[in-house]
Amino acid sequence: MPAPAPLPSRPRRRIETRTLLWVLAALCIATMNAPHAVWETIRHLRVPDTDDAMRLVEVRDLLAGQGWFDNVQYRFLAPAGTPSHWSRLVDAPIAAMILGLTPLTGRALAEGLTAAFWPMVLFGLYGWVLYRGVRHSFGSRAALLALVAATQTFGVTIQFQAGRVDHHNLQIIAILGLAFCMIGGDLKRGVIGGILAAVSLAIGLEGLPFVALAALYLTGDWCLRGAPARAPLAGFGLGLGAAAPALFAVQTAPSLWGVSHCDALSPPWLWLTVGGLVFATGVAVAGERMATIRARLALAGLAGCVLLVGFVAAFPACLGGPFPDMPPLVRIHWLLTVNEMAPLTKFVARGQWEALVFYPVVILATFTASGMAWRGPERRAWSVMALFLWPGLILGIIQFRGLYIASGFVPLVAGIILDRALARAAGPPADGPRWQIALLGAGMISCLWMIPALLLGALAPDLRTAPDAAEVTACLSDAAVRPLAALPEGTVLAPIVLGPSILLRTPHKIVAAPYHRAIPGLTAAIEGLGGTEADLDRVLTEFGVQYLVACPARPADDLQAETAFATRLAQGEVRSARLMPLDLPGPLKAWRVMP
Secondary structure (H helix, E strand, O other), X not given: OOOOOOOOOOOOOOOOHHHHHHHHHHHHHHOOOOHXXXXXXXXXXXXXXXXXXXXXXXXXXXXXXXXXXXXXXXXXXXXXXXXXOOOHHXXXXXXXXXXXXXXXXXXXXXXXXXXXHXXXXXXXXXXXXXXXXXXXXXXXXXXHHHHHHHHOOHHHHOOOOOOOOOOHHHHHHHHHHHHXXXXXXXXXXXXXXXXXXXXXXXXXXXXXXXXXXXXXXXXXXXXXHOHHHHHHHHHHHHHHHHHHHHHHHHHOOHHHOOOOOOOOOOXXXXXXXXXXXXXXXXXXXXXXXXXXXXXXXXXXXHHHHHHXXXXXHHOHHHHHOOOOOOOHHHHHHOHHHOHHHOOHHHHHHOOOHHHHHOHHHHHHHHHHHHHHOOOOOOHHHHHHHHHHHHHHHHHHHHOHHHHHHHHOOHHHHHHHHHHHHHHHHHOOHHHOOOHHHHHHHHHOOHHHHHHHHHHHHHHOHHHOOOOOHHHHHHHHOHHHHHHHHHOOOOEEEOOHHHHHHHHHHOOOEEOOOOOOOOHHHHHHHHHHHHOOHHHHHHHHHHOOOOEEEEOOOOOOOOOOOOOOHHHHHHOOOOOOOOEEEEOOOOOOEEEEEOO
């Protein structure tokens, strides 16, 4: 009897690499925010930073009927208030989201949902820009790997975490989009890139060095290559020069159009953007008449000299940076104590090893992009990446916040390098070294740097002299600050870092908050909380303070040889007949100021 015929075997289905990467990217995005953090943001407006709290305060004021052009915070140094240099262009979509949710959830829950999910919406936009830009130049697998790397780049994820309603995430998106437009290199992309540069400047001047370098890059490219580089330069100048004044007019009261500010988009910076528009128009009109490098360099040099001489002559105060009038007392005892203003050397000296998750990846990405810019068919793409990474790295070594925008470019480089590592692994050994390029790509993944950071923290705990971040955060929490809302409305003198949280969670007025336009309040808090009993009494009287609040975990700097009176008061070592202690739950100490 013949044997039965074997059943046909089913072909084995192999899951494509792209499918696996999409699944991995989805999982990474879904786990970017801890559920507890999202829930706390929704229910208790947990925000990562003082700027996020102040942003929500501004949005509330706007929704309460404060004018679009009126950006004064009237509960900050009342009754005159303190003008903000922040953009209403950021307030508007947040306010719109709250308004849309309020009929469904009520105002309080709408605020929490917006604070939690607005940053996630922006990360979706960032991921879309990143994916499309990398795919256009390096393929879809590199784009997917870049998206995965973005979810593991702490310099990116901290800017898109739940509660992060500040403006840095929008600036990252704008500058990344500008970079991809420069890589594309045509008239249409040039115009879009110029508009994105204008959006970045309208949101805040942190992106100014990157926009300036983009303009220099496009100008230098035109000087060297001539006609092929004319369209992107002309488009960039047109987009920037037209959009910047328009955005300025949209968010600035007409009565203030002639007022110069070094810390926000205003006449000094419009002089440069409109001057760039005139230069770009001249480049487009000249056309083929600028056929030699010498002629192009002459025109560019003349335009540059006119712009710079005009800027120096008309706006000399802005040559000193965005804080030209800050007194040394405030600079030393406030500005230089803020983490985002700290240099790398300070993090090392204070044993803040968590900085290791930010700096090495930017360093590796910067040198990788610079090396690749010297060879290969994608030299323009790599040179643009290096162009935006270098200023971020240099500024970041001097001030931590310089890393914000540069960190947005790390996933771009990491994704491309990891893609090439996969290609080497699948190819024959003759393709070149495999493990070296894989190690380079892995070195640009921030979470791997947590290992040495944790080891250093465990092996050398005595080297850490920085304040305990958890204790300071506890003082800013809803549970700590909300009890103050039960007190009759009044003016509060509190540590500078507490100001925005008090505005957000109570009806009280404040003397100080961490903003450079409020020098009198900053000076008062530094002198009152860091000085003698007489200093404190003077500040309480001068600013009509009803409540003194202290965070024992974050005492003010001592201005004299002895410990400040307010610090000793919070520790229970001294008393004042003028201050009546209040019984509040939580870490804060509070006193009612007696007349």
